[in-house]
Amino acid sequence: MTVFRTLLLLCVLGVTSTCAFAANTAPNKASKPPAKSVPLTAEDVFQLYYNRTWIWKDGAGYFAAKGRDFKAWSGEGTGSYGVGRWFVTDPGKLCFRATWYAKTGNALAVTCFSHRKRGNTIFQKREPNGDWYAFKTSPASADDEYSKVRPGDYATAGYNRMRIKLSQKK
Template sequence: MNLRKTRTGQFELGNWEAPTKTQMQRKLGAAGYFRWSLLVSVCVSAVAFTNIAHAGESVSPSADAQPMTGVELYMLYRDKSWAWTDGAGRFDDAERRFTASTGVGDKIAWAQGRWIVTDDGRLCLNAEWHTMSGVHANTSCFSHKRAGETIYQKKEPSGSWYIFRHAVPTETDEFKKLVAENLVSADIGTIKSDLQNQKRLAGNTLTNASKRKTQ
């Protein structure tokens, strides 16, 4: 078993290119560009794993809890899908490939990159997220501690610890959302198509608005 920590990922960027800052400023004007850039920032923050964070009651790990090893995390996540409220992430063993799909309507997004585990209990997801506003690199990490059969997790850097898996797993454990079924691959093609359509419509809207301003 080889827990490689570095490898160049291959990302499919598609045929659409996000407009440059200068192009957006010309089309929207200074005030319009500021509102647009603020919206992009908010959307990226909303997409980048905020829906993974568990909303359960925060707890403090027991005194005997220790960081999980890279091997333990590898065995926990490999070839599993993590089901989220509005999507899922997939942890393929081959080349530690990570893929994800999430959101509905104009908040849809998909991602591709790699998942990495370390001996200090961290699972990190390095991916490029494809959203309405373009392609955005994102790294998100989760810390894990273990005491016997109980696993604690928190999202870095400011999340709260909670019980990811009880010693005797319950139906409400986040651990129960790790399943063998691939919940991502079938959705990515549809999301790619939807994003292309939305970007095309948005481009037409910006072009028409610019034309009206110059008339």
């Protein structure tokens, strides 16, 4: 697979921030961290995600404690699924390294999110060029992104459906 085709596939899958490169445009400047915030420790980030599923608009990703396995799926239409490992690093970063599969092929991608805390609020941003936003507040707010991170595995069933769907010949 050519570099351009791989980048294009990753853009379609929405699993990387290389789309600006593929489109030959400059990436956005990263936003500054929230004032007076501090990075979460690796243990704090681990506690946020282990054995939980992050439910997305059109898919989900599961962060298993056993082996740090990561499974995800996205998109009912053309669709894709990913499998790999997740890991945390100081200062406050969650990453998952997965091979993503779609009808057009597959590609490896590493996706990372940074986390910082100020008071009772945890902020998050997608690396490298995302914007900081309130991810988890205390008391919890109905529109917290963290409300979509649920204990248990809600991704493997969709992952298996997508894997079967993409393996079928048309």
